[in-house]
Amino acid sequence: MVVDVIAIVTTTIILGSIYGLVAIGMSLIYGILRVLDMSQGSMVMVGSFVAWAALVLAQVNPLIALAAAFGVTFILGVLTQLVSVQPLVGRASIDFEMVTFITTFAVAMVLVNVALEIFGPRQRNVPPLLAGQVSIYQGVSLPYQSIAMVCVSLGLMLVFAAFLSKSRYGLAIRAVAQDANAARLMGVPIKRLFPLTMGLASALAGVAGVFLGATYFAYPQAGDLPLLEALIVVIFGGLGSLPGTVYAAYLVGLIQSIIEVTVGLTWTLPILYAVIVAILIIRPQGLMGKRSEARL
Amino acid sequence: MQTPLLAITDLWAGYQETPIVRGIDLTIQAGETVVLIGPNGHGKTTLLRTISGLIRAYHGEIRLAGRLITGRSPEELTAGGLIHIPQGDALFPDLLVEENLLMGAYPPPAWRRRHQSLERVYELFPQLKSRAEQPARTLSGGERRQLSIGRGLMREAKLLMIDEPSLGLAPLLIDSVYAVIEEIAKSTTTVLLVEENFKHIRRLAKRVCVLEMGRIVRTGTLDELLNDAVVAESYLGVVRGPKNGR
Numbered sequence A: 001m002v003v004d005v006i007a008i009v010t011t012t013i014i015l016g017s018i019y020g021l022v023a024i025g026m027s028l029i030y031g032i033l034r035v036l037d038m039s040q041g042s043m044v045m046v047g048s049f050v051a052w053a054a055l056v057l058a059q060v061n062p063l064i065a066l067a068a069a070f071g072v073t074f075i076l077g078v079l080t081q082l083v084s085v086q087p088l089v090g091r092a093s094i095d096f097e098m099v100t101f102i103t104t105f106a107v108a109m110v111l112v113n114v115a116l117e118i119f120g121p122r123q124r125n126v127p128p129l130l131a132g133q134v135s136i137y138q139g140v141s142l143p144y145q146s147i148a149m150v151c152v153s154l155g156l157m158l159v160f161a162a163f164l165s166k167s168r169y170g171l172a173i174r175a176v177a178q179d180a181n182a183a184r185l186m187g188v189p190i191k192r193l194f195p196l197t198m199g200l201a202s203a204l205a206g207v208a209g210v211f212l213g214a215t216y217f218a219y220p221q222a223g224d225l226p227l228l229e230a231l232i233v234v235i236f237g238g239l240g241s242l243p244g245t246v247y248a249a250y251l252v253g254l255i256q257s258i259i260e261v262t263v264g265l266t267w268t269l270p271i272l273y274a275v276i277v278a279i280l281i282i283r284p285q286g287l288m289g290k291r292s293e294a295r296l
Numbered sequence B: 001m002q003t004p005l006l007a008i009t010d011l012w013a014g015y016q017e018t019p020i021v022r023g024i025d026l027t028i029q030a031g032e033t034v035v036l037i038g039p040n041g042h043g044k045t046t047l048l049r050t051i052s053g054l055i056r057a058y059h060g061e062i063r064l065a066g067r068l069i070t071g072r073s074p075e076e077l078t079a080g081g082l083i084h085i086p087q088g089d090a091l092f093p094d095l096l097v098e099e100n101l102l103m104g105a106y107p108p109p110a111w112r113r114r115h116q117s118l119e120r121v122y123e124l125f126p127q128l129k130s131r132a133e134q135p136a137r138t139l140s141g142g143e144r145r146q147l148s149i150g151r152g153l154m155r156e157a158k159l160l161m162i163d164e165p166s167l168g169l170a171p172l173l174i175d176s177v178y179a180v181i182e183e184i185a186k187s188t189t190t191v192l193l194v195e196e197n198f199k200h201i202r203r204l205a206k207r208v209c210v211l212e213m214g215r216i217v218r219t220g221t222l223d224e225l226l227n228d229a230v231v232a233e234s235y236l237g238v239v240r241g242p243k244n245g246r
Helices: A002-033 A040-057 A062-084 A096-119 A144-166 A168-178 A180-185 A190-215 A224-237 A242-262 A265-282 B044-051 B074-079 B097-104 B108-112 B114-124 B126-130 B141-152 B171-186 B222-227 B229-234
Strands: A133-137 A140-143 B006-015 B018-028 B033-037 B057-064 B082-085 B159-163 B190-194 B207-212 B215-220
Touching: A002 A040, A002 A133, A002 A140, A002 A144, A002 A168, A002 A190, A002 A224, A002 A242, A040 A062, A040 A096, A040 A190, A040 A224, A062 A096, A062 A190, A133 A144, A140 A144, A144 A168, A144 A190, A144 A242, A168 A180, A168 A190, A168 B097, A180 A190, A180 B074, A190 A224, A224 A242, A224 A265, A242 A265, B006 B044, B018 B044, B018 B057, B018 B215, B033 B044, B044 B057, B044 B082, B044 B159, B044 B190, B074 B082, B082 B141, B097 B114, B097 B141, B108 B114, B114 B126, B114 B141, B126 B141, B141 B159, B141 B171, B171 B190, B207 B222, B215 B222, B222 B229
Parallel strands: B033 B190, B033 B207, B082 B159, B159 B190
Antiparallel strands: A133 A140, B006 B018, B006 B057, B207 B215
16 A cells, blocks of 8 residues: 555656656747647657767767757757748738647658658667666665656756746746737847747757656657647646646646556556546636636 | 938828828927827827837838838837837736836846836836736736836837826826826937827927828827817817807
8 A cells, every 4th residue: 555655656756747848848839829839749759869879879978968958959949940830920811820730740740750761760778867776665666767857857847937937038938928919019029039939848858858768769759659648738737827737747647647556557548538538528728727818 | 400210201001901090291309299199090009009010011111210110020129219108008917017017128228227127117106016926917907007107117218109198097197107208208218199188298298299080180289289179179178168268
């Protein structure tokens, strides 16, 4: 019994942190740009491959691998925004959300196929950043890798929250999310802010990829499942609400780990999705989403 | 002759296919204060929105200090010293009152002086200070207007445009808002106001323009316009009684 509780708690924290890291960027992009960014999953995949290249091919320090994944996906995120979203901003009589949903999805497809071309379909083994584990209770042990993952995820989310609430740029990002025209009247250069935001969001997904690559593998479709999970978390939390996204990430992690421990792995995903459908029917706007109002 | 701060020639603008501003010519010298009056829906707000770049002009040109600004984005223009305090306040509802004010100081030079500017605005509107840590959406209508004007005062302006500063404010506050505008108008800042109520602008306005059907139909000092029977009755709401002759 105690073992079960400990297992549930640790799994919740681990799953929730990584879900949060992938989903928070997606939520931010939706809050500011009204784009449901389908390229976020492929950023996870790119992050995994960068980690693999850095750790296996170049054999560098794990911190450098993290920084490299952050940097590469940041640049890719900026480029994705410039190519697939920026040209559509402010265009009359198009369904912006739908069109960018497709264009960012197209970018994801391109990235997946480029990865396939370069690395081939084989699954690459990404070594953990930290080896070894610590035993915390009879039979329950925690890999250092998981602890590092939780620390990095929480750390990045906290830094990100501080950036949004305290810095001049963060203030501007939140202002744009609420009223883009008013923000422009304040002198906020939204054309530069949009790519920056998408770069940051992608970089968070890229860092998540470093850890997910070690848990699973690095391969071209490695971003598919994280994308799906992030979508669920973001919609569950209330599109565009950052606190809602974080709560939802840990709640999804909690539900998932409870089912895993009590029912078993086979039934985890079907039951998880059934629970989420049930909650969304009761509360369609998500945990903390608001209707037709600015959200950040 | 010195280059005018704002020079508008044959400006046409509007929403989609409907022109609202229909051929406006307006020249404002640096340091001047000009007030736009006229019935609602005849282009005052649209004119301000076009000057600040929120609406693209169909035709005509706008020059700010000699530089052609037609088609420039609002973010470029505000960085260059143009401040537009719009109708409807355009606050950031989920940001705190103080964060809203700080957004007014977004350009780096203003950001460096943000603490002094905050103090000045709080001195002017003590109500805002007591609500500094509340989200802007919790404010009353009058407080919103104060916040919107206060936010506009968080940086220095070459051209300050205010769309109906008195709208929704209690009479006492209107006086203090106008006291501030007068102070600003006395400095080198050029002021362009939209105001419905001529009582407020009596001391302020050297020049009043009457906008009707998207054109400037009359220009003059307030007294000249008050002596013009048509203008006084239609736009300034003055009914001439047979006794006082005015």
